[in-house]
Amino acid sequence: MTTYVIRRILLMIPTLIGITILVFAISRLAPGDPIAMQMGLDQGIQSGQNQEAREAQLELYGLDKPEPVQYFIWLKNIVQLNFGQSFKHHRPVIDLIAERLPITLTLNLTAFTIIYLVALPLGTLSALRHNRFTDRAISVVLFILWSLPIMWVGQMLIGYFSNPDFFNWFPSSGISSNNSDKMSFLVWLKDRIWHLVLPVLCITFNGFTYLTKIVRASMLDNLRMDYVRTARAKGLAEKTVIFRHAFRNSIIPVITVLATLLPAMIAGSVIIEKLFSIPGMGLLAFEAITTRDYNVVMAVATISGVLNLAGLLLADICYAIADPRISYD
Template sequence: MSTYLMRRLMYMILILLGASLLIFLLYAMMPGDFVTNNFKLPAERKAELREIYGLNKPVLERYMNWMNNAFHGNFGFSLSQQKPVLTLFNDYIWNSFLLAITSTFFTWLLAVVIGVVAAYKQYSWFDTMVMIFIFAAMSIPSFFIGLFLIKIMAVDLKWLPPGGMLVTGSNATGMEYIKEVVHHMFLPVVVMTLLGVGSLTRYFRSNMLDVIRQDFIRTARAKGMKERVVLYRHALRNAMLPAITLIGFELPGLFGGSLIIEKIFNWPGIGQLYMQSFTVRDYPLLMGFTMFIAILTVIGTLISDILYHVADPRVKL
């Protein structure tokens, strides 16, 4: 295990170095930057700022400076927010994490339960309704679902707030603070769960249909085991093996998949900050966030490979 981890760590470093170069070059080749697009500044001030932030240096020199600072824990300075990139991450990323981890938990819980039952009751009315719901959830755009729920739940019925994380001007602490956050995050969590549960349920259903037709399932039933034990202890464990691959994409998806949802519900997360940075071309913040997603992708792939071995000892690392 230790030899495998050391070898994978070397691969991860090489992959991240290549990703960092690609990320930097892509943003460096994009026309304009924060200073150039700020029409309120005179030409002399723009030239001064470009000199201060090193924007007039050659691309490779800027890349080397950026990587040298990154190795020392400095991913640059946000020109639009006037704060270090890591400080902004610390201010916003936990809000995104709260939203994403909650929706991911409910997505996987519902997908596993519904997928197993739909596969067990194939071609029943329940399976038919599940398939209709799956294709409907996969077809409707996220912004439409979000705006529709805001119209019904917030505007018409006034059961839930239309957006934000806290009531405007709120000074709540303790349990009152938690209640406000839960109240405000209900709608975005529902939308993110609806968007993710459809495709994941279809995935688990198809895996379960393949597994329950295999010989070892018939053998378990022939031994007189309860159907619940056969489904959830034997069939589901083997059906989970292909789904482990998705875990490698879930980790970066925790932060990259909620960009539109955070914008719709005005949730103060890293996704909304990322979208705002695009409009002003705040490249240090954009590069820092994209590099963060690359790091999560590599770590998620490593975790999924290790979980393969944990779930099935026959899989060699």
């Protein structure tokens, strides 16, 4: 297993280089001049003084060099965890990421945990009650939830649960109150949870509907297998048959989803963070794309690529843990 993990980590290097080349090329092909946008200049009509100021900014950020040279300089810098300066914020990109990444991870890891806590028992129950009222009711509810757009759901939640004319139970934006730095830890924790309720709800409802259907389908396949019938014929308790035999073998497709679900949620949190004004990586990426902040865009895309590759490696390790028949030796 150790040799396999080391080999996979080494194989990540050329994959990451390919990701950085693609991200760099796409960012440079996007229309718009980031320096002119930051200086508020009309790209079509510029005075000589403005042109000199623009050229000075291009030299400052290294954008006056040929694009292949820019790429190799940037690649050399990220090896040292130096993602350059943000054009918009005029701060090191690594500092912006250090501020925003914990917020996004808190939001998504909380939602990720809830998704699995809901989907695993719900999918198992649906499979055990196959073609009965419980199974059909769960399927109808999941189909309705799956068809709801996240943006619309978020707006409805804010409109009803953050509106003084209706319930006004939860805050509509941010992740903490203005005076959170003066709160005790328990009060701060309660305030943080209160702010995360609506955003987490927006992220989870789509995720657990998808995962529940996968768990149900996998459980149904395994419950029809010969080894399950043999276990029941031997007189094993039904709980033992379901949870020790059928459920354990049904985990493999769930692990496959695990490899892509968390990175996809982090990438998809752009909508949620924009909607609820949460200062996380998603909102940072959205602002960077609209202002052509190349260094921030490339840093966020690179981190997303690392998370995806790490998720795939974690899934392979979990395969071997869940199923002893799988070995990488």
